[in-house]
């Protein structure tokens with residue numbers, strides 16, 4: 617068979633497969649529509665239907681990854697199903713999700729990675745604004761950065777949890793790749809200034825020291841803001857990621873310039889709905905302790921006694937007294953798991969205050 621004839625036959629096969637795939641996706645979407653009707657029918661008096669079910673979404677994605685036999689790898693297959701579910705959910709209820717803007721930030725990338733592209737993502741100017749929009753019910757969910765593997769905690773986010781009563785309903789992790797970007801009019805040999813968010817400048821500190829030791833480093837509100845600025849300046853560059861590069865039509869003159877190749881940021885999904893257990897969950901709490909000897913030891917003992925794995929502990933000033941602190945603690949397990957529940961009860965007895973921020977499925981993608 618000639619190459620042309622072979623290609624024709626294969627493309628006919630692909631067309632036939634696509635027809636079947638489309639039929640099945642449509643059948644799945646109709647099923648989701650019926651799910652929405654059922655959710656609306658079974659409501660108690662005054663209860664609002666809950667369309668978005670993060671625990672179910674995590675189960676669907678995990679199952680697909682377990683079933684996958686290749687040749688597409690697990691992440692690729694999960695991403696495809698992520699988008700199918702996102703479109704199905706949009707038929708039930710189009711979600712509004714606030715993120716730290718402007719458009720093109722890593723937080724927007726995280727929002728789309730977690731919810732898929734069928735949500736309406738709305739840029740906010742500050743982390744606190746995201747919390748306020750979610751608390752006011754103006755959006756269904758918010759996405760906020762909480763920690764970076766190179767630079768540590770995002771304190772604005774931690775402090776906002778002290779001021780608002782919102783629930784963490786998910787987490788998403790994003791590999792952060794930074795590039796050095798220039799605009800159409802930039803004279804590459806005359807760059808005298810680089811814009812980026814302070815965290816990103818810090819994440820590329822050594823690279824800048826080695827390659828551009830003498831240029832001015834200017835911290836701006838976001839990487840996307842940095843990208844927007846270089847469009848109109850001939851002597852500036854920006855450090856930002858792929859989304860901002862695409863959005864502002866810039867060119868990468870150096871790629872993946874982050875000092876640590878595993879540079880990642882963890883984001884949290886904040887909302888108003890508690891999430892049931894999936895069997896593979898995390899819980900986040902804030903604990904305040906009185907300032908006495910051994911306080912931290914007393915706080916951690918119940919976790920140790922009950923075999924609960926801590927994944928992170930962060931300290932912040934409590935804002936209610938000089939030299940008093942609160943601890944942000946993340947651990948594996950769900951607040952309804954018996955051993956976790958027991959540990960939390962003991963901690964409640966020992967502490968000045970315990971606030972459970974939420975239990976949520978561990979990031980799948």
Ligand SMILES: O=C(O)C(=O)C[C@]1(C(=O)O)C=C[C@@H](O)C=C1
Nearest residue numbers: 651667668669672673701704705
């Ligand atoms: O199972 C549900 O509750 C659904 O609404 C269906 C579905 C899906 O497409 O699989 C859609 C949205 C939910 O967030 C979870 C799952």
